[in-house]
Amino acid sequence: MTGSTTYDVRFYRGGQNWPMNPFMFQGAGQVAIEPDFVTVRGCSHRSFRFSKREQHRLRMADIINVRVEGEDVIFDVLGVEQAQVQEREVGFSAGSREAAQRLAAALPTRRTARFEVEYAERNVFHDRIDYWSPSTPVIWCLLVANIGIFFLMWFVRQGHTAFNAQSLLAWGAGKDAVRRSIQLVYWGSNVGRLTLGGQWWRLFTSMFLHGSLLHLAFNMFALWQVGRLVERIFGSLRFCGLYLLAGLAGSLASVLWNPHVNSVGASGAIFGIIGGLLAFIGRQNSGVPPTVVSDLRGSILPFLLFNLSAGFLYPHTDNAAHIGGLAGGWLAGHLLARSLHVPGQSKAQ
Known part of the structure; x- marks a missing residue:
């Protein structure tokens, strides 16, 4: 040629x-x-x-x-x-x-003129989060904590719990499910009669427990995908506060909605950081350019609609924790949000 x-x-x-x-x-x-x-x-x-x-x-x-x-x-x-x-x-x-x-x-x-504007706004956004939060240490700590606790539970089997195996077997659970449920309760799952009976710490500990490897994998993948950006937008300390407040809100919603469920998982906190992100980009003078706001909403809203709809259809999904975490994260997002504008940089975008 x-x-x-x-x-x-x-x-x-x-x-x-x-x-x-x-x-x-x-x-x-x-x-x-x-x-x-x-x-x-x-x-x-x-x-x-x-x-x-x-x-x-x-x-x-x-x-x-x-x-x-x-x-x-x-x-x-x-x-x-x-x-x-x-x-x-x-x-x-x-x-x-x-x-x-x-x-x-x-x-x-x-x-094209439209491309020039959008390209410039996306570059400005990345420059701003690079300036304020070039790394994401909290995400790594959360991943290590969740994954580490899950595999630690594989090696440490505890038999003491407020439930007994006979009562669980009476509900139709198999031996493996019984053993897993007992261990989750022992390690701090969100069980209504225990949490509401004064063991409020279960609202926190249940956020770091998972019922299966697949449950853990889905949650950690979602946390990795969305959490890195949200941590850079909020900053590590504020992101840590957002994650914990959202997770507690999800746990509280779960136990109030259905106190008979043995609830575990980080999904309430994950929905919460998405709610916090929506709150952040919806604020005036946030420092997130319009093009990026549109990009983020276009990717977040379908994810939320799909997962919340699936939660209503799939019986073992704790949708109360998802909705509670989402609402709690949205409120916490307004409280913890900061401006991404860089000192000396134009605020036109």
């Missing part, structure tokens, strides 16, 4: 931390740049079919909004679908920051 420069790249199917592409490419591929065209070659993966090597030729004149994010190169491609101009996002990893910069420099520099 005369007059072309070829770059080795890697494609991804998309996700929160990976650039996406509309061609369903995944894995190693190439990008060939000619004077008037860009050819992307990769291996497409589709459900219930063998992978297939494909290539797509894009006109240089249709490529806009080129940007570099670390090792990734991302750009939009103009197209016409159903008599309307549509933009498709194409992204891939160039393997290194230097290669990404070289590849991006060979692409058109034209950007």
Whole structure:
């Protein structure tokens, strides 16, 4: 191919931390740049079919909004679908920051006015949280505490509890479920007659207990996904307060709504930090630019609707803890929120 420069790249199917592409490419591929065209070659993966090597030729004149994010190169491609101009996002990893910069420099520099505003606002937001909270130590401590306690319970079996095995077996529980329930109560689960009977510390300890490995995995994944951003927005000390207040609110709602449930889990606190995030971005002069507010709401609200709806359908989900944590986190978020504006930086955004 005369007059072309070829770059080795890697494609991804998309996700929160990976650039996406509309061609369903995944894995190693190439990008060939000619004077008037860009050819992307990769291996497409589709459900219930063998992978297939494909290539797509894009006109240089249709490529806009080129940007570099670390090792990734991302750009939009103009197209016409159903008599309307549509933009498709194409992204891939160039393997290194230097290669990404070289590849991006060979692409058109034209950007739309809307993209310029949104791109600038997202950069301002990241600059602000980098300034105030470059790290997330509390999240790491919470992950270690939850995971460590769960696996410690695997090795330490305690038999003393306010419940007895015969009563649990009478409810139809199996031996494994009996043993697990006894141990959870012994370690501090949120049991109505014990918590309301004066053992209020169970509102706190139940936040760090989980009934199964799957329960732990789901909660820790959600905490990792949302918690890192929320800690950087609130700051580590305020985030710690938000997490604990939201978790206590979820535990209290759970035991008041259904005191007969043996409740455990970090999900009330996790819903609470989401509520705190919604409270933060809804405040005036928060320092979160409008583009980022829209991005966050667009990702948070579907998550909440799906999980709350699923909670009403799945009988073993403690939705009272979720709703209580969400409400408690929203209130705590207003109390603990700060401004992200950096001293000396313009407050126009």
